[in-house]
Amino acid sequence: WGSDGHALVASIAQTLLTDESSTFVRNHLPWYTSGNISMLSSWPDFILYPDTNPVDYLNWQWSKQLHFVDTKDWACVYDREEDCNWSSGQQCVDGSIQNYTKRLADSQQDNVQRQEALKFLVHFIGDAHQPLHAGFHGDRGGNSIRGHFFGKQTNLHSLWDTVMIERRITQDFHSQPALYLEYLLNQMKTQYAQNISDWTNCSSSDESRYLACATLWIAEDAKLNCDLVYRDENNQPMNVSKEFELGQTYYNTRMVIVEQRLIQGGVRLGAVINKIVQTVG
Numbered sequence: 449w450g451s452d453g454h455a456l457v458a459s460i461a462q463t464l465l466t467d468e469s470s471t472f473v474r475n476h477l478p479w480y481t482s483g484n485i486s487m488l489s490s491w492p493d494f495i496l497y498p499d500t501n502p503v504d505y506l507n508w509q510w511s512k513q514l515h516f517v518d519t520k521d522w523a524c525v526y527d528r529e530e531d532c533n534w535s536s537g538q539q540c541v542d543g544s545i546q547n548y549t550k551r552l553a554d555s556q557q558d559n560v561q562r563q564e565a566l567k568f569l570v571h572f573i574g575d576a577h578q579p580l581h582a583g584f585h586g587d588r589g590g591n592s593i594r595g596h597f598f599g600k601q602t603n604l605h606s607l608w609d610t611v612m613i614e615r616r617i618t619q620d621f622h623s624q625p626a627l628y629l630e631y632l633l634n635q636m637k638t639q640y641a642q643n644i645s646d647w648t649n650c651s652s653s654d655e656s657r658y659l660a661c662a663t664l665w666i667a668e669d670a671k672l673n674c675d676l677v678y679r680d681e682n683n684q685p686m687n688v689s690k691e692f693e694l695g696q697t698y699y700n701t702r703m704v705i706v707e708q709r710l711i712q713g714g715v716r717l718g719a720v721i722n723k724i725v726q727t728v729g
């Protein structure tokens with residue numbers, strides 16, 4: 449997601465934190481945030497680029513691949529052993545979520561390490577819910593699929609990261625992300641109230657022993673990609689060899705999914721932080 453998406457996921461999570469968790473995040477973030485997890489939710493993107501971090505961006509390039517994973521083909525299946533470089537250190541969004549939940553829960557880690565772990569975790573649980581952060585191998589998560597949205601040049605990844613969300617906030621919420629947050633919180637409490645306990649469960653997955661079920665979330669991304677993300681308004685598959693022309697129909701039908709994923713990401717991030725704080729005691 450772009451900065452709006454990450455801030456929304458973090459703000460949704462913030463409303464679900466227990467009192468103990470609120471204190472915990474305040475103690476594991478810089479003082480100037482007052483424990484507001486959305487304030488540094490885009491920090492992992494911010495450090496990567498010369499325009500936002502000219503002095504130091506080269507030192508953070510190792511973390512670039514932790515934002516996503518590529519699946520092998522059009523099978524809509526995520527294979528964690530193969531797709532997440534399991535043998536060479538699990539350098540993908542799935543492995544990084546497992547890694548940073550463990551570090552945050554580990555009181556042996558020093559405060560600098562745990563602060564960094566919290567900032568990464570808030571961001572990566574968001575990215576794990578952007579379907580194209582588990583895109584097909586060979587199209588750079590949709591960055592290589594170019595085309596037009598309402599006549600304006602963009603690519604499929606940016607469309608899902610930022611363009612659709614910004615359009616929604618501009619058109620329906622007076623360009624105010626805070627009003628959109630209120631709307632999403634209301635959706636969470638009404639439309640999706642029945643789903644929350646499912647979403648915070650690892651269900652049948654063998655991940656229940658972990659603090660976060662990232663493998664399951666990424667499997668959901670893979671399925672969404674085949675069903676909806678990589679399909680145009682006539683239900684035809686999209687790929688790098690052809691420019692797309694998308695507008696109102698794609699926007700209407702996919703925005704519902706964007707919103708569901710933002711809410712899911714927020715609900716799960718809140719639950720994971722609460723679980724970590726319980727574990728630490």
Ligand code: DCM
Binds near residue numbers: 450451497500575
């Ligand atoms: N970004 C940036 N500077 C760049 C390229 C991208 O600040 N030169 C930001 C824009 C998006 C975010 O990174 O908000 C997308 O990051 P990702 O797709 O890794 O989540």
Ligand code: DCM
Binds near residue numbers: 478488490494
């Ligand atoms: N920063 C950020 N995201 C923003 C705006 C600013 O991550 N949207 C930067 C400001 C500081 C840095 O993050 O330079 C704070 O991180 P640290 O305490 O690790 O230096």
Ligand code: DCM
Binds near residue numbers: 516580
């Ligand atoms: N990205 C992705 N999958 C890839 C490559 C990149 O999801 N295989 C994401 C990470 C960034 C965005 O796309 O958020 C832009 O990447 P870059 O800055 O490498 O162009």
Ligand code: ZN
Binds near residue numbers: 449450578581605
């Ligand atoms: Zn992205």
Ligand code: ZN
Binds near residue numbers: 449492493515571575
């Ligand atoms: Zn990211």
